[in-house]
Amino acid sequence: MDHHKLGAPIIVIKGVEKRFGETVVLREIDMVVHRGETVCIIGPSGSGKSTLLRCINALAPINKGSILVDGVEVNDPKLDKLAVRRKVGIVFQQYNLFPHKTALQNVMMAPVTVLKQDPREVEARARALLKRVRLEDKAGSYPGELSGGQQQRVAIARSLAMNPLVILFDEVTAALDPETKKEVLVTIRELAADGMTCILVTHEMAFAREIADTVYFTDGGVIVESGPPSQIFQAPQNPRTRAFLDLVL
Amino acid sequence: MFETKLTARGVAIAFAAAAFVAAVSLAHAETASPAAASILSLVVKWLPLIFTGFLLNLLVSVLSMAIGTVAGVPLGLAQIARHRVVQRCASAVTQFTRNAPWLVLLFLTMFLLPFQFRLFGQSIPFPAWIKAVIGLAIPVMGNVSEIVRGGVLSIPRAQWESAESLAFSPTQTVFKIILPQALKRMLPPWMNLYAILAMATPLIAIVGVQDGLTDVRGALVAENRTDLLLPLYATLLAMFFIYCYPIAMATRALERRAEVKF
Numbered sequence: 001m002d003h004h005k006l007g008a009p010i011i012v013i014k015g016v017e018k019r020f021g022e023t024v025v026l027r028e029i030d031m032v033v034h035r036g037e038t039v040c041i042i043g044p045s046g047s048g049k050s051t052l053l054r055c056i057n058a059l060a061p062i063n064k065g066s067i068l069v070d071g072v073e074v075n076d077p078k079l080d081k082l083a084v085r086r087k088v089g090i091v092f093q094q095y096n097l098f099p100h101k102t103a104l105q106n107v108m109m110a111p112v113t114v115l116k117q118d119p120r121e122v123e124a125r126a127r128a129l130l131k132r133v134r135l136e137d138k139a140g141s142y143p144g145e146l147s148g149g150q151q152q153r154v155a156i157a158r159s160l161a162m163n164p165l166v167i168l169f170d171e172v173t174a175a176l177d178p179e180t181k182k183e184v185l186v187t188i189r190e191l192a193a194d195g196m197t198c199i200l201v202t203h204e205m206a207f208a209r210e211i212a213d214t215v216y217f218t219d220g221g222v223i224v225e226s227g228p229p230s231q232i233f234q235a236p237q238n239p240r241t242r243a244f245l246d247l248v249l
Numbered sequence: 250m251f252e253t254k255l256t257a258r259g260v261a262i263a264f265a266a267a268a269f270v271a272a273v274s275l276a277h278a279e280t281a282s283p284a285a286a287s288i289l290s291l292v293v294k295w296l297p298l299i300f301t302g303f304l305l306n307l308l309v310s311v312l313s314m315a316i317g318t319v320a321g322v323p324l325g326l327a328q329i330a331r332h333r334v335v336q337r338c339a340s341a342v343t344q345f346t347r348n349a350p351w352l353v354l355l356f357l358t359m360f361l362l363p364f365q366f367r368l369f370g371q372s373i374p375f376p377a378w379i380k381a382v383i384g385l386a387i388p389v390m391g392n393v394s395e396i397v398r399g400g401v402l403s404i405p406r407a408q409w410e411s412a413e414s415l416a417f418s419p420t421q422t423v424f425k426i427i428l429p430q431a432l433k434r435m436l437p438p439w440m441n442l443y444a445i446l447a448m449a450t451p452l453i454a455i456v457g458v459q460d461g462l463t464d465v466r467g468a469l470v471a472e473n474r475t476d477l478l479l480p481l482y483a484t485l486l487a488m489f490f491i492y493c494y495p496i497a498m499a500t501r502a503l504e505r506r507a508e509v510k511f
C-alpha cells in the first residue's frame with residue numbers, strides 16, 4: 001500500500017448501523033478514506049454495499065454511529081444535506097442521466113442550478129470535462145442517442161462538474177458489455193491517477209486489484225476483512241473472503 | 250410534417266361532416282316545407298348571433314381551462330408532497346372536485362358567489378359568465394391535479410435520486426428535472442380535458458349565461474318555426490365540431506408519438 005501518496009482522512013466512518021425496519025443491513029461499519037485514496041468494496045449481492053454508499057451521500061439516514069465527510073457529520077439532523085452532497089458525487093449503475101437534456105446540459109445543470117455559477121464559465125468547464133472522458137464530440141447528443149458506456153462517462157463528467165472531494169461509484173460497469181466497460185474503466189483509472197478520491201463498489205476483481213489502495217470485503221452487512229489488494233486477493237485472512245474469491249475469480 | 254398533414258386532414262373531415270349535417274337538415278326542411286330557400290336565408294340571418302354566442306362559449310372554455318390549470322398544477326404537486334397533512338388535503342380536494350357533476354358545481358358557484366363585490370368602497374359587478382368561468386374551472390382544477398400527479402409519478406424514482414445526489418433541492422428537482430419530462434405525458438390528457446370542457450360549455454346556458462345555445466333557442470322563439478329547429482341546432486353543432494375535432498386529432502397524434510418514444 002503506497003500510503004505515502006495519501007493525504008489527510010476525508011471520510012471517517014465509525015460504528016455505523018443501518019436498518020430497514022427490523023432488518024439490519026449494515027452493522028459496526030468502520031472505514032477511513034484518505035484524500036487521494038482509491039477504495040474498492042467487494043462482496044456478495046445484498047451485503048449492503050450500495051446502502052453504505054447511499055449513507056455516505058446522505059441519501060439514506062443511518063441508525064447508529066457516525067459518518068464524517070471532510071469533518072462534517074452527515075447524520076446530523078441539523079445539517080443541510082445538500083452541503084454534503086456537493087462534496088460527495090455518486091455515479092449509479094444505470095447512469096440515470098436526465099433524458100430531456102443534452103450531454104453538455106447534463107454536465108452543466110447542477111453547477112448552474114445548484115451552485116449558481118456563471119453559465120459561460122460552467123460551459124467551458126463542462127466541455128473540458130467531456131473532453132476528459134473523450135466525449136467532446138457528443139456534447140449536443142441526448143442520452144437516448146448515446147451508448148451505455150458513453151452515457152456512463154457523461155454521468156461521471158456530470159459528477160465531476162460539482163468539483164466533489166470524493167466520488168462514489170456503484171457498480172458503474174455492471175450494465176455494460178465488455179467493450180464499453182473498458183472505456184469506463186479507463187476513465188476511472190485516469191481519475192484515480194489524477195488524485196481524485198474514489199470509492200468503488202465493483203465486481204471487476206482484476207480492476208479492483210490493479211487500481212485499489214485498499215480493498216474492503218463485505219458480507220451480511222459487516223466488513224469481514226480489509227487491506228491492500230495484495231493481501232485481500234493473494235493472502236485473504238478470513239475463510240469467508242477466501243470462499244467468496246474462490247467463487248468469483 | 251406528419252402532424253400537420255394529420256391536422257389538415259382532420260379539419261377537412263370536420264368541414265365535410267359539418268357540410269353533411271347542414272345538407273341533411275336542409276333536405277329535411279325541404280320535405281317539411283316548400284319554403285326551403287328561406288330556411289337557408291334564415292340560418293344565414295341568425296348565423297352572426299349564434300357565432301357570437303359560440304365565441305362566448307370558447308372564451309369561457311379558454312378562461313376556465315387557464316384558471317383550472319394554474320390552480321391544478323400546485324394542487325397536483327401537493328398531492329405528492331411528503332408532508333402528510335398537505336398531501337391528504339390536496340387529495341381530498343382533488344377527489345371532491347373531480348367526482349362532482351359539473352352542472353351541480355356550476356349551480357353552486359352561481360348561488361354562492363355574489364353578483365357584485367365591494368373593493369375600496371366601489372362596487373364591482375360580477376357578471377354571470379365570469380361566475381360560470383369559475384364554476385367550470387373547479388372541475389378542471391381537479392382533473393389537471395390528477396394529470397399532474399400521474400405525470401410526475403410516471404417518471405422513474407432514479408431521476409429523483411440522481412437529482413438529489415447532485416444536491417438539487419426538492420423544488421429544483423420538480424421544476425427542472427421531473428416536470429419537463431412529465432410534460433410530454435401530461436399534454437395529451439390535458440388537451441383531451443380541454444376538448445371535453447369546450448363541449449361542456451353549453452351547460453352555462455342552463456344557469457342563465459347568454460351563450461351559443463341560448464342564442465339558438467332565442468332565434469327559434471323569435472322565428473317560431475319548427476322546421477328551423479334542426480338547421481339551427483346543426484349550425485351550432487358544426488361550430489363545436491369544427492373547433493374540437495382538430496384538437497382531438499392532435500391529441501391522438503401526440504399520444505401516438507409518445508407511444509413510439511417510450
Ligand SMILES: Nc1ncnc2c1ncn2[C@@H]1O[C@H](COP(=O)(O)OP(=O)(O)OP(=O)(O)O)[C@@H](O)[C@H]1O
Nearest residue numbers: 020023025043044045046047048049050051052171
Ligand atoms: N429501501 C429498502 N428497503 C428495504 N430493504 C432494503 C432497501 N434497500 C436495500 N434493502 C436491503 O438491504 C440489503 C442490502 O442491499 P444493497 O443494495 O445495499 O446490497 P448490495 O451489496 O449493493 O447488493 P448488489 O451487489 O446486489 O447491488 C438487501 O438485503 C436489500 O434487500
Ligand SMILES: [Mg+2]
Nearest residue numbers: 049050051171
Ligand atoms: Mg448494489
